[in-house]
Amino acid sequence: MNPGGRPQGEAEGAPAAPLTQDAGRLRGLGVGGATAAGPVARMAARPPEPSATARPGADPAQEAARAEAALRAVARELSRRAGVARDELDRPEAADILDAQALMAEDPSLLAGIGERTAAGLTAERAVFETFGHYRDMLAASGGYLADRVGDLDDLAARAVAAATGVPMPGVPDPPEPFVLVALDLAPADTALLDLAKVLALVTQEGGPTSHTAILARARGIPAVVGVAGALDLADGTPVLVDAAAGTVTANPTPRLLAAAAERNRARERAATATGPGRTADGVPISLLANIGGPGDVAAAVAAGAEGVGLFRTEFLYLGCTTPPTLETQVDAYRAVLDGFPGRRVVARTLDAGADKPLPFLPLGSEPNPALGVRGLRAFRGEYRELLDTQLAALAKAAEGAAAELWVMAPMIADENDAAWFAEQARAHGLRMVGAMIEVPSAALRAGPLLSQVDFVSLGTNDLTQYTLAADRMMGSLGALQSPWHPAVLRLIELTGTAGRSCGKPVGVCGEAAADPRLAPVLVGLGVTSLSMAPSAIPEVRAALAEHTLRQCRELARAALR
Incomplete structure (x- = not known):
């Protein structure tokens, strides 16, 4: 029941006309521009909250042992899944996530907390539930990167409670026919082993545009639609049409609706076969770049036709380390990426860490609101400046004799003073192309003076959106406010694009907005000169730009601003 087979791309550059069937339609945030149809299969429900009433005659030592056994069972299952992901499915990144979850399940602090609660008379499952709840609240209050781990902790808690009570662990269903997976949200353990030959689309009741589900x-x-109120009310087996372009989920779609969706998918597939550099219909070049996390992502970016790298997240070298990576380690990793893009641009972002991405060797202390605290460049202007110096030195050494052209930019630049300081440090190490991230509204409002200090800027639309609308991008309940289509966000992008045009300097977008084929022409109309995205999104964005002249892009931008 999948119209036109699995969708491959999006031909339209402007928002698609919504398929019309109001009855039985649910709305959320669409991811991509494709459609798919099939029967609903819901995730297995998590076990109910264990009773807080003590079990008469319960032995605290036995309860503690039962809880510990449940956590060991969870850790073994996660490790097994990691092995499958790594050895059978060739998904090393998914395996790493699962391995990390397995380690979390065996964390001594968790066991200690459970022991205290069973000693106080709680049952094993209740002690597990309350201990995980304690850490969950701590992470949720931290915001930013740590808050994004709340879903992982919830998943661990549900699995451990299920194991302690002897019921099946929650997980992905496995019906015999292809299906639309409907869930509250998806955890890494769920998505790592998804059979993508059977999962036609994803629908979640929670989550936003940067949630794990959306990224997957x-x-x-x-095609996916996230943040869909009422999604879990869809019964198993209900036929649905998932329209990511319109952000809708329609139950019991009519034959006419399905036929229209099939034709749209066929049009997308035809458009996605285009190759070559990004250009508008009248030949204006728009560089289509890839977002990557390390050398392991190079092959996929090259295969997708990326014209270079617009966001190289260098923190992959730092996260999970107890000591800073050495200069030599960094040089080798950076050079491996540069060697993959001869003659192309590679934009490396310096370490984006701080209170919301804690590192053992960067003790910045606790903060009431880490998203607004010491992170990005702010973490390296004082006591820990040597970490930035080492990274800049490593980047400069890696660029020596490299076939690629290295550009370097810093995150969390607030204004032209931050930009000037970073540019001075980078140029002192011999780096030629120095830029700044525009993800704080003040940086966009001061784009002109800021660009006078650097060679280029790149808009991080994920953070720019959350700061502009005061809506934490990790909170699914605020998903409606996490849209880069908001006129206030577009206005800040326009201010930056206009400043770039005035001084003749490049303005890129490297947030999730760049991967939206409907938004891409609007961004170009606002003055953006390059778009960087997940490699899989490049073909449909290329096709969308090829459908519009620069004049049409500017007309779309004016309409969107209104």
Whole structure:
């Protein structure tokens, strides 16, 4: 029941006309521009909250042992899944996530907390539930990167409670026919082993455009709609049409609706076969670049036709380390990426860490609101400046004799003073192309003076959106406010694009907005000169730009601003 087979791309550059059937339609945030149809299969429900009433005659030592056994069972299952992901499915990144979850399940602090609660008379499952709840609240209050781990902790808690009570662990269903997966949200343990030959689309009741589900859908080219109120009310087996372009989920779609969706998918597939550099219909070049996390992502970016790298997240070298990576380690990793793009641009972002991405060797202390605290460049202007110096030195050494052209930019630049300081440090190490991230509204409002200090800027639309609308991008309940289509966000992008045009300097977008084929022409109309995205999104964005002249892009931008 999948119209036109698995969708591959999006031909339209402007928002698609919504398919019309109001009855039985649910709305959320669409990921991608494709459609798919099939029967609903819901995730297995998590076990109910364990009773807080003590079990008569319960032995605290036995309860503690039962809880510990449950956590060991969870850790073993996660490790097994990691092995499958790594050895059978060739998904090393998914395996790393699962291995990390397995380690979390065996964390001594968790066991200690459970022991205290069983000693106080709680049952094993209740002690597990309350201990995980304690850490969950701590992470949720931290915001930013740590808050994004709340879903992982919830998943661990549900699995451990299920194991302690002897019921099946929650997980992905496995019906015999292809299906639309509907869930509250998806955890890494769920998505790592998804059979993508059977999962036609993803629908979640929670989550926003930067949730784990959305990132997975974008990377794998699966249509998805997240933050759908009432999604879990859809019964198993209900036929639905998932329209990512319109952000809708329609139950019991009519034959006419399905036929229209099939034709749209066929048009997308035809458009996605185009190759070559990004250009508008009248030949204006728009560089289509890839977002990557390390050398392991190079092959996929090259295969997708990326014209270079617009966001190289260098923190992959730092996260999970107890000591800073050495200069030599960094040089080798950076050079491996540069060697993959001869004659192309590679934009490396310096370490984006701080209170919301804690590192053992960067003790910045606790903060009431880490998203607004010491992160990005702010973490390296004082006591820990040597970490930035080492990274800049490593980047400069890696660039020596490299076939690629290295550009370097810093995150969390607030204004031209931050930009001037970073540019001075980078140029002192011999780096030629120095830029700044525009993700703080003040940086966009001061784009002109800021650009006078650097050679280029790149808009991080994920953070720019959350700061502009005061809506934490990790909170699914605020998903409606996490849209880069908001006129206030577009206005800040326009201010930056206009400043770039005035001084003749490049303005890129490297946030999730760049991967939206409907938004891409609007961004170009606002003055953006390059778009960087997940490699899988490049073909449909290329096709969308080829459908519009620069004049049409500017007309779309004016309409969107209104």
